[in-house]
Amino acid sequence: MSDALTVSVVIVSRQRPEALRRCLTGVAQLMYHRxxxxxxxxxxxCTAMRDLPQAAHARLVACDTAxxxxxxxxxxxxxxxxxxxxIDDISVPEPTWLHYLIAxxxxxxxxxxxGFVRGRNGISFRNKAEWVDRTGKTGPIELAGEGSVMFSATADRAIRTVATNMAVRRSVLADIGGFDPVFRTGLGDTDLNLRLADLGHCTAIAPLAQVHRGANDVRRAKGVARDLSDLGESWAVFLRKHCDEARLPDLLRRLKADQRRRALTRMIDGRLEPRDVRRLMESFERGWRAGLARERALMPRLAxxxxxxxxxxxxxxxxxxxxxxxxxxxxxxxxxALxxxxxxxxxxxSPTGLFHKVRFTNDGYWxxxxxxxxxSERTQPLISFWTFGRRVRSEIDRIREVRGLQ
Known part of the structure; x- marks a missing residue:
């Protein structure tokens, strides 16, 4: 693959050395020249990376801020x-990721x-093409085929790109001050999307630029958040920045209803107790109040x-x-493989009807x-009868483009 533009892949990590090692191992297999x-x-x-051979060829920058x-x-x-x-440390890119993302x-x-983000099972998509409005509401964008598509900004909507699979021209990022540090945990990428839209910039979606995102370690093994204060704070800051203040009470009610609905669903599933629902909602409101009280700072041009x-x-x-x-x-x-x-x-x-899963192992292979x-794809019939060889060939065809297979 002949790739002309120079690219800096930025991986941010905090107290997840094993995830970082796996991510860097995957990045080392990228099929991109520059x-x-x-x-x-x-x-x-950073210290834990010293014994990973790939790390010697990366620029390690120590940063202890949460x-x-x-x-x-x-x-x-x-x-x-x-x-x-x-790309996030808990994600791993497909080998062709940069080729399709930068094209x-x-x-x-x-x-x-x-690009697109696959979820925990390595098959289903967690994020595809979406728009986002000034209230943070998102909606799907239907694409025809797997080629990249360019979108122009509109007055009330931006094209949503998630920070674990996005790229931006460095000159533009530096001019606008990069990511707004007021978003300490979430919504910083969505805020950036809206700021780029405000400036009239074009964003492309590349469906074949794919990464796999693993389980987030701020959640329990059952997949339930421990605390929603950071989420509440980020939403308060985001909406103050992009919406009319008169809309905040209605938007808060919508957000609380969404969070309560999720918590009750998990309670019905047995993953939460009634007191956990109350505790989560209290933490969300506590974070919201903290977000309303936060000062907005200037964003100087990056060095x-x-x-x-x-x-x-x-x-x-x-x-x-x-x-x-x-x-x-x-x-x-x-x-x-090794x-x-x-x-x-x-x-x-196996000779069964088990659903398929895909993972990037700690040993460095898929x-x-x-x-x-x-x-494999969740749209397939529940049971399909194959010979072993035909099934393997079918799965190879499914991953051929993103895995760079001939």
């Missing part, structure tokens, strides 16, 4: 590429781009990088490959498991 890696992490995580927007700005100031691409920037009018562009060249990658076998062949397939150089996909199938007769 990119550098900037890791902004707490000092302990503010994801401020940390991303540190990454932007350290980035020397023409384009800055962002729309060949058109000068494109200032930002976003130029102090170091020159540093291409990420870890090792020469071999062509992407696929290994397949029966469910009980895990040890053999793992040994074969012996290869480059992006490797292992497909292990692993897809499930039943030979079960669903």
């Amino acid at each position: 990119f550098e890696v900037v890791v902004v992490a707490d000092p302990d995580s 503010n994801v927007s401020a940390a991303r700005n540190v990454g932007i100031e350290s980035a020397a590429g023409e384009i800055v691409a962002f 729309p920037f060949a058109r000068q009018e494109v200032v930002a781009a976003g 130029h990088p102090k170091e020159a562009f540093r291409p990420f060249v870890w090792q020469k990658l071999g062509p992407p490959s696929v290994l397949s076998g029966r469910f009980w062949s895990r040890s053999r397939l793992r040994a074969q 012996a290869k150089n480059g992006s490797v996909t292992v497909i292990r199938l 692993e897809q498991t499930g039943g030979m007769f079960g669903k």
Whole structure:
């Protein structure tokens, strides 16, 4: 793949060294010729990266602030590429991620781009093409095909790109001050989307630019938030910034109703007790009040990088490959995967109707498991009858474009 624009991949991490190692291992397999890696992490995580061979070719920047927007700005100031691409530490990119995400920037009018995000099972999409309005409400955008599409801004809506899979021209990011540090945990990317729209900039959506997002460690193993104060604070700050203050009471009622509905659903599922619902709603309102009281600060232009562009060249990658076998062949397939150089996909199938799952292992290869007769894409029939070979070929065809397979 011939890629002309220089790209800085910024990874922000805080107290999640294992997730960061996995993310950086995945980034090292990117099929893009001219990119550098900037890791902004707490000092302990930076130290933990020293024994990872790939980390020696990245720029590690220590940052101990508990503010994801401020940390991303540190990454932007350290980035020397023409384009800055962002991915979270709990995400892993497909090998072709940068190729598809950066392609729309060949058109000068494109200032930002976003891709699709797969969720915990590695199959279903968590984020696709969406718009967002000034109240933070989102809605789907229907795309025809898998090619990238460019969108112009409108007066009341922006194109939503999520911070774990987005890219922006560095010059524009620096001019507008990057991410607003007032958003310490969430909504900073949505705020950036609206600010870019206010300036009339164009955003592209690239469906084949895909990353896989894992489970967030601020949630319990059951997938239930412990506290909603940060969320309440972010919403208060966001709505004060982008909406008429007269609308805030109605919007607060809408947000509280949404959060209460989610909490009650989890209570019915047995994941929360009644007292937990009350506690969560109290924490949301406490955060809302804190957000209303926060001072808005000026956003100065971000500084130029102090170091020159540093291409990420870890090792020469071999062509992407696929290994397949029966469910009980895990040890053999793992040994074969570790012996290869480059992006490797292992497909292990059992003689069942189990749904498929995909994950990027700590060993640095993709692993897809499930039943030979079960669903991979969730739109497929519950049970389909295949031979082993036909099923493997079907799954290879499903991932061919994003995994860079020939």
